[in-house]
Amino acid sequence: MRDERQVFEEIDDSQARVWGFHTARLRHRLAENELFTDESLAGLIETIDPRHMDITTMGEDVSTWSHCDRAGLSGAEVLEAVRRGRLWINMMAMENVDPRFADLLGRMYSELEEAVPGFRTFKRKLCLLISSPNAQVFYHFDRPGQGLWQVRGRKRIWIYPPTEPFLPPVNVENVMRSLDLEDLPFEPWYDDYAQVYDLEPGDMLHWALNGPHRVTNYDMLNVSLTTEHWTDQVRRSYAMNYGNGILRRDLHWRPRSRSLDGPGFWAKVALTGAWRATGLHSRTSYKRVLTHQVDPDAPLGRRALAEKDQVVVSI
């Protein structure tokens, strides 16, 4: 008999075999879960530590994001603003916020590790995304292994090959070393090389490591989850890119190998360790400046704050 708390529908042999190498599309059962009803989401919005919740909005220039203050609105009012406006709520590290999400994250990965031979993960994270009709996420890549889980609404995702020219090594190196953001240069013709998926409630996608992607919501409120994980291979790839970045940018030596094994690889691991031990790597502390506040009655679900009213949140 099936456990009622089981996260995935059946994971078949072909899905297990492409996992990690190509895009795998799986089916999950979270769309029925009471964690994601309007009432539950409104409660989370009201009680979450603001450091775990980033409410963003797109500017008129669609490539820039601004941060928004909840401004004491109820969870229901914030959801109404998301429904009517152009907002994107990212509730981060939910496994540290609410034990129900910690339990869910554990189940997700225990089912995956059981189904996929050799798949062992650590440093897992779960984020909850609540986003407006037609909202977009621009072309970027993520450092660790990624999963995208569609719970409510529909969205389209374009996933591009994790190789040149779509993912230039120098960009990856700078992001791994926290010298740069995860945005990448984009050209419209890249779409000719993309895999395109329309995600419905119950769909889950996992793609090849660092695969660049962009997302557009269809014309309704979307509720999605993202998961992150590290594996031995993710850690090796991180060390290789970090080491290549030191060689290229600081030692002016063009790295020739992206191998994840052998003496060259282990020399990069040693170089990365030595470099980090010197304290030369950047140590940045982040602050979020809230330049807008959520407002369900404003045209885009938010309005700009005067400079004197802007709020700074340390994260």
Ligand SMILES: [Fe+2]
């Ligand atoms: Fe992403």
